[in-house]
Amino acid sequence: MKILILGSGGREYSIARAIKNETEDHELFFQPGNGATDNLGTNLNIKDYNELAVFAQENEIELTIVGPEAPLVDGVVNIFRAQGLTIFGPTKEAAQLEGSKVYMKNFLAKYNIPTAGFIESDSIEDLYKFTDTLSTPIVVKADGLCGGKGVIIAMSHDEAKQAIGEMLSGKSFGDAGKKVIVEEFLDGFELSMFAICDGDDYILLQAAQDHKRLHNNDEGPNTGGMGAYAPTPLVDEELYQKVKDRVIVPTLDGMKKEGAPFEGVLFIGIMVVNGEPITLEFNVRFGDPECEILMPLMTSSVSDMFLKASTNRLNEIKVEFSKQYAVGVVMASQNYPYSSSTPAEIIVDEVHHEEIANNTHISYAGVSKEDDVLYANGGRVLVCVGLGDTIKQARDRAYLRCGQVHFVGKKLRTDIAYQAL
Numbered sequence: 001m002k003i004l005i006l007g008s009g010g011r012e013y014s015i016a017r018a019i020k021n022e023t024e025d026h027e028l029f030f031q032p033g034n035g036a037t038d039n040l041g042t043n044l045n046i047k048d049y050n051e052l053a054v055f056a057q058e059n060e061i062e063l064t065i066v067g068p069e070a071p072l073v074d075g076v077v078n079i080f081r082a083q084g085l086t087i088f089g090p091t092k093e094a095a096q097l098e099g100s101k102v103y104m105k106n107f108l109a110k111y112n113i114p115t116a117g118f119i120e121s122d123s124i125e126d127l128y129k130f131t132d133t134l135s136t137p138i139v140v141k142a143d144g145l146c147g148g149k150g151v152i153i154a155m156s157h158d159e160a161k162q163a164i165g166e167m168l169s170g171k172s173f174g175d176a177g178k179k180v181i182v183e184e185f186l187d188g189f190e191l192s193m194f195a196i197c198d199g200d201d202y203i204l205l206q207a208a209q210d211h212k213r214l215h216n217n218d219e220g221p222n223t224g225g226m227g228a229y230a231p232t233p234l235v236d237e238e239l240y241q242k243v244k245d246r247v248i249v250p251t252l253d254g255m256k257k258e259g260a261p262f263e264g265v266l267f268i269g270i271m272v273v274n275g276e277p278i279t280l281e282f283n284v285r286f287g288d289p290e291c292e293i294l295m296p297l298m299t300s301s302v303s304d305m306f307l308k309a310s311t312n313r314l315n316e317i318k319v320e321f322s323k324q325y326a327v328g329v330v331m332a333s334q335n336y337p338y339s340s341s342t343p344a345e346i347i348v349d350e351v352h353h354e355e356i357a358n359n360t361h362i363s364y365a366g367v368s369k370e371d372d373v374l375y376a377n378g379g380r381v382l383v384c385v386g387l388g389d390t391i392k393q394a395r396d397r398a399y400l401r402c403g404q405v406h407f408v409g410k411k412l413r414t415d416i417a418y419q420a421l
């Protein structure tokens with residue numbers, strides 16, 4: 001197939017890598033891709049979605065896969081579908097599940113999907129009043145997309161009120177903060193679950209755990225994610241079943257009733273409290289770095305799964321998973337997540353050890369290429385992935401691979417998957 005992938009991160013690299021490893025030969029295009037995706041296909045520079053749809057038509061692209069949320073919320077799927085193109089992802093309307101936290105919370109409440117108790121409003125008085133009824137910590141969220149920064153966990157009522165004020169005034173997040181959610185704090189363990197959906201049917205992938213904080217022991221500032229592993233032993237069959245019955249099925253049914261059937265990746269951020277899965281949030285795309293560890297665990301065709309999901313035919317296929325575990329360790333640049341860093345040359349040692357060569361790989365993210373030299377030029381630079389028969393083996397292998405990657409200022413956590421060990 002000729003396949004176009006939108007995005008530039010490790011997530012998109014890992015999807016492309018999985019597709020390239022299939023027995024069938026595929027030709028890949030990236031918009032825009034990164035300094036390493038051009039080893040897997042052709043990087044484009046066509047920012048306008050209408051022009052990109054013309055490119056897809058003229059070049060007979062058979063499937064487009066959208067990585068990040070922004071093009072989905074902007075309606076790239078609507079534009080491609082209007083031209084008769086096959087594209088994997090939700091429409092603009094369905095992408096509201098991520099694009100607006102107010103839409104998402106009201107949807108969860110309407111369809112009785114368990115979520116943290118909340119109020120959504122643009123009135124400072126109402127938000128303050130609800131805040132006063134909660135005990136600390138208190139969670140304050142901006143409605144719109146804030147690049148993963150729109151959630152404040154306030155340790156006092158005063159801090160919560162200050163965050164509310166700064167969001168409503170537009171000071172902290174501009175228009176994205178014009179409506180605000182205040183909700184109760186849930187104490188439990190967090191999961192990332194991913195359902196591939198075609199509007200009617202779904203395939204639930206293995207449960208993963210992400211590591212959002214910059215430093216070991218979940219300390220330091222929030223990041224996009226510093227590492228992940230899957231499948232997590234913290235989830236048993238009963239919990240998978242609860243997520244299916246209480247979250248995924250009612251969400252697919254509900255979105256049909258709302259006139260916006262959900263196609264694409266439903267990313268469910270879950271807090272497990274006393275064995276019960278409570279939905280923290282939805283995203284309408286793969287998690288990053290979760291995608292980088294889930295792709296290598298899929299033993300059936302990934303491109304066929306995305307194609308069937310885009311054409312309402314998921315019921316025709318059976319998706320298969322490896323029995324192994326995957327651990328992914330993010331290497332970030334010097335100043336991440338605060339500011340950009342000076343581009344640094346990346347040196348990757350040749351892997352001579354057969355066990356490491358066969359059971360690890362690198363998914364490249366914030367990298368650029370000049371004269372065939374790779375430079376770290378983004379926040380999260382790359383992800384070293386290890387596979388193994390146990391989580392410990394997968395993790396040891398991932399870290400051995402990390403030791404063979406060098407660039408000035410490289411930053412990584414050394415405790416990825418600690419929850420499972």
Ligand code: AMP
Nearest residue numbers: 116139151183184185186187269280281
């Ligand atoms: P969100 O963007 O809604 O996933 O929030 C980002 C992170 O904030 C989540 O991954 C959780 O770690 C944390 N969080 C969000 N909502 C809550 C909540 N109600 N209780 C506890 N932690 C939360």
Ligand code: GLY
Nearest residue numbers: 224225287288289
């Ligand atoms: N790793 C979490 C996310 O992609 O939002």
